[in-house]
Every structure is written in structure tokens, then in C-alpha cells.
Amino acid sequence: MRPSLPVALLALALGLSACRSTPPAAPPPPPPPATAVVAPDDNLNAVLWMQRSAEYRAVAETVYRAASDRLAAALADPSWDALVPAERDRPAAGLPPAVIVDVDETVLDNSPYQARLVRNGGEYDEASWRAWAEERRARAVPGALAFAQAAAARGITVLYISNRAVALDRATLDNLRALGFPVHDDGAFMGLGTQVPGCQSQGSDKTCRRRWASRHYRILVQVGDQLVDFVQVPDNTPAARDAIERRYRDWFGERWFALPNPSYGGWEAAVFDNAWRLPREQRRQAKRDALDTAN
Numbered sequence: 001m002r003p004s005l006p007v008a009l010l011a012l013a014l015g016l017s018a019c020r021s022t023p024p025a026a027p028p029p030p031p032p033p034a035t036a037v038v039a040p041d042d043n044l045n046a047v048l049w050m051q052r053s054a055e056y057r058a059v060a061e062t063v064y065r066a067a068s069d070r071l072a073a074a075l076a077d078p079s080w081d082a083l084v085p086a087e088r089d090r091p092a093a094g095l096p097p098a099v100i101v102d103v104d105e106t107v108l109d110n111s112p113y114q115a116r117l118v119r120n121g122g123e124y125d126e127a128s129w130r131a132w133a134e135e136r137r138a139r140a141v142p143g144a145l146a147f148a149q150a151a152a153a154r155g156i157t158v159l160y161i162s163n164r165a166v167a168l169d170r171a172t173l174d175n176l177r178a179l180g181f182p183v184h185d186d187g188a189f190m191g192l193g194t195q196v197p198g199c200q201s202q203g204s205d206k207t208c209r210r211r212w213a214s215r216h217y218r219i220l221v222q223v224g225d226q227l228v229d230f231v232q233v234p235d236n237t238p239a240a241r242d243a244i245e246r247r248y249r250d251w252f253g254e255r256w257f258a259l260p261n262p263s264y265g266g267w268e269a270a271v272f273d274n275a276w277r278l279p280r281e282q283r284r285q286a287k288r289d290a291l292d293t294a295n
């Protein structure tokens with residue numbers, strides 16, 4: 001905003017007065033803007049990278065292109081399956097093909113929500129998350145839309161298995177459809193709380209929902225940003241997570257396609273023993289303590 005002329009003259013007068021040997025008493029400083037009191041947020045670089053770097057877009061598009069390139073061969077091989085055998089309730093051969101994708105930070109980009117938390121110094125909570133999801137304004141993760149559309153064009157069903165609460169199914173489906181994602185029917189979205197007959201869900205574990213998929217589909221590929229998007233993680237500790245990654249290393253890039261998510265995830269909670277009840281500073285200290293400075 002430009003100052004009005006009288007204000008500009010006053011400023012000039014004050015400036016001139018500063019040349020005198022005895023300057024007038026300085027006026028009290030204005031109150032700091034609200035943003036000045038916001039504490040530094042460890043997520044700043046992660047969210048900024050996901051929003052502003054060409055590298056993030058390139059990585060996401062690379063992952064999705066690799067997943068797309070796998071579809072033709074997986075479709076042609078009736079024995080091909082991207083579910084671990086323990087999660088398959090019915091033989092895959094002969095079932096119609098599908099792909100399983102996670103939603104948040106896999107097909108939908110919620111970085112504006114994370115950016116708001118960085119800006120206002122907040123932390124994730126259910127109410128603010130729900131409000132963001134209800135806005136239906138998430139954009140597509142780079143490469144996700146082309147992959148989903150390529151699958152649909154081959155007659156492959158896209159199943160969205162998400163840990164968004166089932167109460168957000170309408171908002172999520174609206175958001176996906178508005179972006180052009182193929183949603184064959186409302187049942188394609190299986191949120192947290194989806195009941196699967198004969199399977200008892202534990203927390204946010206997706207095993208029951210994958211088992212439901214195994215009864216109806218042969219799964220060609222899975223795409224996600226968390227280990228739990230691909231297979232059960234019974235123990236969210238760094239060692240157990242590392243063991244799963246080692247065990248299924250050959251599946252990544254072949255049947256499973258993982259997107260980077262440096263802004264949140266099980267990897268973070270594992271470092272502070274999943275103790276979200278701890279004050280933020282204690283969780284932060286646990287993360288600092290987990291840094292490797294030896295090599």
C-alpha cells in the first residue's frame with residue numbers, strides 16, 4: 001500500500017529531523033505481526049520440497065511411469081499378483097484385474113493442509129484435517145492421473161484404499177472425480193472403518209481391505225507412500241520396518257511402487273516409539289537423537 005501524501009510529508013519531516021543533533025524520542029515499535037511468534041516448523045523444507053521443487057514432480061512422475069509400464073505385462077500374465085500370499089483369500093487366476101492405490105500423498109496432494117500447519121504453527125488434528133478434506137480442493141499428485149487413466153483404459157479397476165475415515169467418502173469421491181480419476185462406483189473407495197466380512201481390522205491396518213480386494217480381483221500393482229499401503233506392518237518400529245523393506249525389496253519397482261513423503265508417516269512415528277501423546281519438543285528430541293552422524 002502506498003502512503004498518502006500527508007503521511008509521506010510527515011515521513012520526510014521525520015527523516016529530516018533525524019539529521020538534527022538531538023533526535024526526538026523514537027515512537028514505540030509496532031506490535032509484531034502474528035506470524036512472527038510462530039515457532040520454526042520441522043516440516044518447512046519437506047512441504048516446500050513437495051510443493052515447489054521440480055525434483056519432487058520428477059520423482060513422482062518417474063514412479064508412476066514405471067507403474068504404468070508394468071501394467072501390460074502384469075495384465076498378460078494370469079499368475080501375476082501384487083498381494084502377498086497371506087493376504088489373498090481367493091486364487092488370483094481368473095479374477096478381473098485391478099490396481100490398488102492409496103489416496104493421501106499418493107493420488108491426492110494435501111500439501112496445502114501441511115503448508116497451513118507450517119504457517120500457523122499448528123499440528124495435525126482431526127477437525128482441521130476433516131475441514132481440509134471437505135474442501136475437496138486437493139490436487140492430483142504428479143503422474144497419478146495419467147496412471148489411473150491408463151489403467152482404466154485397459155479395463156483395469158482402480159481401487160482406492162485409504163486411511164481417510166469412511167465419513168469422508170463423499171468428499172473424497174467428489175475430489176477424485178472432479179480431477180478426472182476413474183471411480184467405477186462408490187465402493188472403489190475403502191476408507192478407514194470399512195467393514196470386511198470375516199476379517200477383524202486393527203486400527204489403521206489395511207490388511208482386511210486388501211483381503212476384500214483379493215476376493216474379487218487380481219491385483220496388478222499397488223501404489224502408496226507408506227509401507228502399510230502395501231503389506232501389514234505388525235510392529236511400527238524402525239527395525240521391523242527395515243525388515244519389511246528388505247524382505248520385499250524385489251517387489252518394489254516391480255509390483256509395488258512407493259512415492260516419497262518426507263512430510264509425515266509411519267517412519268516418523270516409529271522414531272519416537274509412536275508416542276504422539278508426548279509434547280512436541282520431546283518427540284522432536286527423539287528425532288534429533290535418531291540422526292546418524294557416523295557416516
Ligand SMILES: [Mg+2]
Pocket residue numbers: 102103104105106224225226
Ligand atoms: Mg498416503
